[in-house]
Amino acid sequence: MTTTRRRTKGAGGVFKDSKGTWHFRREVEPDPATGARRYIESTGKVKAEARARFEAKVAEYERTGLIRSSNSPFVRDYAERWMAEHRNHIKPNSWQSENGWMRTMCERIGGLRLDELKPEHILKLERFLGRTRARSTVRCHLSVLSAMLKDAEYEGLIESNPMRHLRLPRARRRPRPILGPDEPARLISSTGSYESGSNGGNSDTPEMRDMWNLMFTLAFATGMRPGERYGLMPFQLERRNGVPGIFVCQQVQRYAGGVDAVIPDWLDATHLYGDRWLTTPKSERGNRFVPVSEKLWNRLWGHVAMWGIGPRQLMFANAWGRPLTFNVEKVRWRKCLAAGGLPDVDMYSARHWTSTMIGESGAADDERMLIMGHADIETTAMYTHWRPEALARTMSRAIPDLDDVS
CATH class of the missing domain: 1.10.150.130 (Tyrosine recombinase, N-terminal domain)
Known part of the structure; x- marks a missing residue:
């Protein structure tokens, strides 16, 4: 009885066609984009040359996952x-x-x-x-x-990038309005007097109003991003060399998909509730120590004690203990602006206000960057809105009285 030996599945096939051309062919995984069958194939008049080309293509595929083709992909x-x-x-x-x-x-x-x-x-x-x-x-x-x-x-799929010599359109930066130096205090004090909503979602108890008062104070006093404030926990309240402050090292973020969101292996993220995750700051420079006043330090710890918050529990949460959201804070923010008779500015303007006040204080560029958590001074500059009064003070210090001829 004659035994027919078959090639191992996936090993491919070798044959010589009627024109004397050798073919080496092997099927690989289907195209992930289309599901179509894919092959690695090489040909040659000499079997050894065809085999060498085939083995080179297989080695490249195993190294890069790419299959060279005479047709460029769509x-x-x-x-x-x-x-x-x-x-x-x-x-x-x-x-x-x-x-x-x-x-x-x-x-x-x-x-x-x-x-x-x-x-x-x-x-x-x-x-x-x-x-x-x-x-x-x-x-x-x-x-x-x-x-x-x-x-x-x-990857060698195109000879050159067709965008290499094209200029991307320059973005037009619209000026962001911010509150004046003394206006944040009026907004913060309005947390005790803004009109409460008719539904439970906007009706706050005195304790919740105190929480929003502290939250808005924190926004202006530290310049922390909203997500960084939502993710604040007691363990982040530190004293360094006797200086009270906040170690900003995490934030709450919304990730589409909720608990099933796709999280890269390198990203440290813990699911909290719904689509909210506790993760790292926006960038590496976002990890920073922001000093605060003794008064604010004591208020933060008083808040922790009053609510019985553990070291690794959120300091600011809703009535069900769930993370705060941007939309929930925005409702209170707008109500406080209206109650204080203040202009309609967005919540991110608090961070701009802080950067502006730090800049006008005469802080060095690297100090401003460290407090704001920016990687370069250009970004900090976009957050700083120099007022005419501040520029006038700078000019008066820098320029002598040119009319004094005595």
Whole structure:
């Protein structure tokens, strides 16, 4: 009886066609974007040469996961694979935004092959996006596309990045209104007098009003980001060399998907409730020590004692002990602005107010950066709104009286 020996599954096939050309072929995993079957194949008139080409392609596939082809992949297919890999390198909220931007762009250019994508296609895309989006948003879209094309060039899928010599649109920065030097005190005092809502969600007890008073005081006194304040716990209240302050080392963030949100391995995040997660600050420089006054220090510890808050429990929470949210705080913020007869400024303006007051105090650039948690002075400068009075004081100190001729 003749025994037929079959090749091991996945080992591929070798044959010589009617024209005398040797073929080496092997099936690999289906295309993750389309589910289509994929093969690694090489040919040659000499068997040894065909085998060498085949083994080189297999080695490259095992090293990079890429299959070289005479046809460049479509932009939409490469973008889907690139975004899936990109997800492991950025925070969930950033990925959600960038993935949406990429999908929007692929609706316009996804049908092109990567090596067909030219600068003129990018310019048309920019004009299309600019019809309904701000320049800053268009810039964000194109920054993600540029990063993808840079990787495609590195992988050898395109000869050069078609965006290399294109200038991204400059964002127009609109001035952000902030409260005057003495106005935050009026907002904070209004926490005891703003009109309570008719439903339970906006009706606060005296204890809750005291909590909002402390929360708004903290916003102006420290410049902490909203999520950093929502994630504050007693263990972060420290004295360093006798100086009372807050060790900012975590924040509460909303991640789409809730408990099932995709969290990269490198990101330290703990699920709290619903779509709220306790995670690290916005950037590495976000880890910082912010000094506070003795009065505020004592108020914070008094709040901890009154509510019986443990070292690793949230200091600011709703009536059910769940994390505060931006929308919940915004309701109180606007009510306090109205009760205090103050201009309508957003909650982020508190952080801008703090940066402005620190700058006007004469603090050095590195001090301002450390307190605000910024990596560069350019970012801090965007948060600092110099008032004419402050500039006038600087000029009076710097410029002598030029009319004094005696």
